[in-house]
Amino acid sequence: MNEEIPLFQEPTDFGEDEFSSALVLVTNACNLRCKHCFVYREETPNESRDKMTDECMLYQLRRLRDKHRIRSMLFMGGEPLIKSKLVFEAMELFEQSSIVTNGTYGIPSVPGHLVTVSLDGPKALNDQIRGEGVFDKVRQSIFAHHLKDDTTVMLQMTVTKKNAEFIEAFVEQVECWPISGIAFTFYVPDQDDHGENAWNDLVERDDVIRKLIELKKIHPMIKSNIGALQLMLSEYSLSATGLHGENCRLKKMLPLYVGKGGQFERTFCCYGNNVDCSRCGAYGVFNSVYNQQRRNSRA
Numbered sequence: 001m002n003e004e005i006p007l008f009q010e011p012t013d014f015g016e017d018e019f020s021s022a023l024v025l026v027t028n029a030c031n032l033r034c035k036h037c038f039v040y041r042e043e044t045p046n047e048s049r050d051k052m053t054d055e056c057m058l059y060q061l062r063r064l065r066d067k068h069r070i071r072s073m074l075f076m077g078g079e080p081l082i083k084s085k086l087v088f089e090a091m092e093l094f095e096q097s098s099i100v101t102n103g104t105y106g107i108p109s110v111p112g113h114l115v116t117v118s119l120d121g122p123k124a125l126n127d128q129i130r131g132e133g134v135f136d137k138v139r140q141s142i143f144a145h146h147l148k149d150d151t152t153v154m155l156q157m158t159v160t161k162k163n164a165e166f167i168e169a170f171v172e173q174v175e176c177w178p179i180s181g182i183a184f185t186f187y188v189p190d191q192d193d194h195g196e197n198a199w200n201d202l203v204e205r206d207d208v209i210r211k212l213i214e215l216k217k218i219h220p221m222i223k224s225n226i227g228a229l230q231l232m233l234s235e236y237s238l239s240a241t242g243l244h245g246e247n248c249r250l251k252k253m254l255p256l257y258v259g260k261g262g263q264f265e266r267t268f269c270c271y272g273n274n275v276d277c278s279r280c281g282a283y284g285v286f287n288s289v290y291n292q293q294r295r296n297s298r299a
């Protein structure tokens with residue numbers, strides 16, 4: 001009998017659960033090495049030698065989409081635009097797609113989709129964190145893309161203990177740029193992380209959150225929801241996360257990292273394997289609770 005040999009390896013078995021949304025690290029490679037980055041931590045699958053061919057990734061993403069009924073996909077890395085052709089093809093597979101990029105490869109034209117561009121403070125501080133010359137390169141990319149199409153371009157600052165006092169200076173530098181808005185997310189530390197980026201506890205972080213809430217009232221380009229930011233305050237934060245992520249709504253998202261041998265691996269959550277949920281700053285966790293509360297109050 002002439003058995004057909006499958007062209008591509010089947011994806012890793014992640015069980016039978018439905019995941020309406022997922023994220024994929026299309027590559028473990030990145031041209032930057034930002035100081036706070038969770039991708040390049042020890043416990044994270046991050047070897048750039050571990051890769052999957054584009055064709056295999058498209059095949060596996062299609063299989064996973066059908067099995068887990070994935071409707072929305074977030075493309076990231078490493079730097080996803082190192083693999084821009086793959087990203088554009090893979091975006092066609094999903095009802096909704098978005099990209100998070102460091103902005104140094106230009107802003108992709110993906111009309112109707114969201115492109116989030118990361119910058120971590122005003123120019124001097126951003127370049128200390130993200131690398132010399134990165135701020136100007138990103139600025140150039142954003143102005144070069146201006147008005148090309150209806151791609152939604154948002155800037156995102158990851159607030160850490162180190163850059164927290166420069167939020168206002170950052171907003172003032174970028175609010176006149178041709179973007180749709182500025183988003184903020186907060187540092188997600190590892191369990192043993194007491195370095196310069198991490199607050200020791202949630203109470204220590206509260207002042208920064210309150211400051212951002214005040215800034216939002218006077219800077220309309222800040223798109224963070226006040227209700228979601230309030231949930232990040234130490235009084236409420238653990239109810240959204242749990243000490244070990246047991247309440248976390250982001251855990252309903254399937255994280256697809258490229259692991260050993262170029263096969264997909266699922267990490268504990270989008271932020272890797274050794275995260276400290278009791279100090280989590282992922283805005284999406286709190287915004288998801290906030291949106292749920294709003295839906296409940298309307299019902």
Ligand SMILES: C[S@@+](CC[C@H](N)C(=O)[O-])C[C@H]1O[C@@H](n2cnc3c(N)ncnc32)[C@H](O)[C@@H]1O
Pocket residue numbers: 030036037038039076077078079080100101102116117118156158185186187188189
């Ligand atoms: C890991 S990067 C990948 C995409 C792309 N290379 C970039 O920098 O946007 C995605 C986002 O995660 C943020 N990030 C990195 N490490 C983080 C951490 N420990 N806690 C919270 N956000 C983090 C980055 O600042 C960036 O906005």
Ligand code: SF4
Pocket residue numbers: 030031032033034037038039077078079102
């Ligand atoms: S550009 Fe993105 S993936 Fe690369 S090191 Fe920085 S945060 Fe990490």
Ligand code: SF4
Pocket residue numbers: 188241242244245248249250251268269270271275276277280281282285
């Ligand atoms: S660290 Fe990960 S699992 Fe824990 S609360 Fe944050 S997003 Fe959820």
